[in-house]
Amino acid sequence: MNDDFIKWNDNIYSVGSDVIDNEHKELIHIINKLFNAFSEGKAEDIVPVIIKELSTYTQKHFKTEENLFETHNYPDKENHIAKHQDFINQIEIWKNKMNQGEKNIHYELMDFLKTWITEHLQKEDKSYDTYFKEKNIQI
Ligand SMILES: [Fe+2]
Ligand SMILES: [Fe+2]
Numbered sequence: 001m002n003d004d005f006i007k008w009n010d011n012i013y014s015v016g017s018d019v020i021d022n023e024h025k026e027l028i029h030i031i032n033k034l035f036n037a038f039s040e041g042k043a044e045d046i047v048p049v050i051i052k053e054l055s056t057y058t059q060k061h062f063k064t065e066e067n068l069f070e071t072h073n074y075p076d077k078e079n080h081i082a083k084h085q086d087f088i089n090q091i092e093i094w095k096n097k098m099n100q101g102e103k104n105i106h107y108e109l110m111d112f113l114k115t116w117i118t119e120h121l122q123k124e125d126k127s128y129d130t131y132f133k134e135k136n137i138q139i
């Protein structure tokens with residue numbers, strides 16, 4: 001079992017908060033589980049589990065970040081929340097595809113998830129890290 005589809009790297013992904021880094025690691029772990037199942041030819045079986053875990057865990061994680069934006073009046077709050085909402089909508093679309101019995105969605109789903117999470121961590125999430133550091137706000 002390998003966990004390398006997305007590899008955590010502090011230099012690339014850390015936002016300077018253990019709580020948030022751990023939540024991001026958990027999200028990456030969920031996506032890696034899909035990849036590992038794919039490597040074993042079991043991706044299709046695990047798709048419903050992954051979608052369920054992702055929708056539950058992202059709600060929790062997005063709330064963590066959005067509460068932080070609220071508390072510290074983060075200027076890019078609206079844009080960032082819109083990105084989160086977009087992800088939630090995308091997951092709903094994947095859920096619908098799955099429920100409609102669409103076959104072999106796992107490959108495209110893995111690709112979407114990897115792209116979304118790695119880009120979001122490096123762009124939007126890194127931006128609040130930079131902003132809070134500039135303002136000397138410990139998160
Ligand atoms: Fe995040
Ligand atoms: Fe975020």
